[in-house]
Amino acid sequence: EAGVTQSPTHLIKTRGQQATLRCSPISGHTSVYWYQQALGLGLQFLLWYDEGEERNRGNFPPRFSGRQFPNYSSELNVNALELEDSALYLCASSYGRIGGELFFGEGSRLTVL
Amino acid sequence: AQSVTQLDSHVSVSEGTPVLLRCNYSSSYSPSLFWYVQHPNKGLQLLLKYTSAATLVKGINGFEAEFKKSETSFHLTKPSAHMSDAAEYFCVVSENSGYALNFGKGTSLLVTP
Numbered sequence: 001e002a003g004v005t006q007s008p009t010h011l012i013k014t015r016g017q018q019a020t021l022r023c024s025p026i027s028g029h030t031s032v033y034w035y036q037q038a039l040g041l042g043l044q045f046l047l048w049y050d051e052g053e054e055r056n057r058g059n060f061p062p063r064f065s066g067r068q069f070p071n072y073s074s075e076l077n078v079n080a081l082e083l084e085d086s087a088l089y090l091c092a093s094s095y096g097r098i099g100g101e102l103f104f105g106e107g108s109r110l111t112v113l
Numbered sequence: 114a115q116s117v118t119q120l121d122s123h124v125s126v127s128e129g130t131p132v133l134l135r136c137n138y139s140s141s142y143s144p145s146l147f148w149y150v151q152h153p154n155k156g157l158q159l160l161l162k163y164t165s166a167a168t169l170v171k172g173i174n175g176f177e178a179e180f181k182k183s184e185t186s187f188h189l190t191k192p193s194a195h196m197s198d199a200a201e202y203f204c205v206v207s208e209n210s211g212y213a214l215n216f217g218k219g220t221s222l223l224v225t226p
Contacts, residue, residue, distance in 0.1 A: 004156070035216075042218035043157075043203065090156060101147075102214065104156035 002026070004105035006091050012111045013081050021076040021108045025093030031055075032074040033094070033102060034066060038087035046089075049074055078110070086112045115140040117187075117204045119217035127225050132176075132191040134220045136204030139185065146187045147205040147214070148178055157203065163187065174198070199224045
């Protein structure tokens with residue numbers, strides 16, 4: 001069974017540009033979570049999607065947004081990139097609501113120059 | 114509000130000696146607690162989870178953790194460290210009524226020969 005897959009593995013952008021990251025959950029999982037792992041800051045919760053709806057978001061500005069498609073895959077968009085957006089972005093999926101195990105992808109590393 | 118504090122940012126042990134990674138939590142409700150491990154350039158993998166059943170939880174690769182409500186702690190232990198245990202370890206809390214996991218800042222475990 002395929003795990004959570006994320007693309008691209010690496011992405012380099014310049015300040016002010018937009019970045020789009022993609023995530024495919026494990027088959028049968030309806031919830032997708034996005035986390036930002038910046039150097040020295042640990043994992044910060046970004047967004048949670050379940051059944052196509054945004055269920056919760058962390059303390060991030062509106063230029064961080066996303067969506068979940070009917071096949072439960074998800075996209076994370078970061079507009080007006082800033083240098084401090086450089087980080088590893090991790091996607092995780094689970095079946096149903098939080099409280100159970102999250103299965104993580106290997107992440108997309110975004111570098112903003 | 115729920116949060117976790119990992120008391121050590123770095124822990125170094127010799128191969129074959131015990132491992133202790135400390136975690137204290139704060140939660141208004143009955144929490145679910147997790148330990149995840151992240152090997153270099155990899156996603157996170159669940160080691161073990163506590164969800165109000167037995168207070169001593171056994172996980173993969175010989176790790177275990179004990180939930181102590183009176184001390185609000187959920188320390189991770191292993192009797193004998195192996196070189197392959199070198200990784201970043203995250204303590205995580207989720208309130209049963211919550212919608213996201215809150216990660217600690219992580220403890221980097223170094224295992225020396």
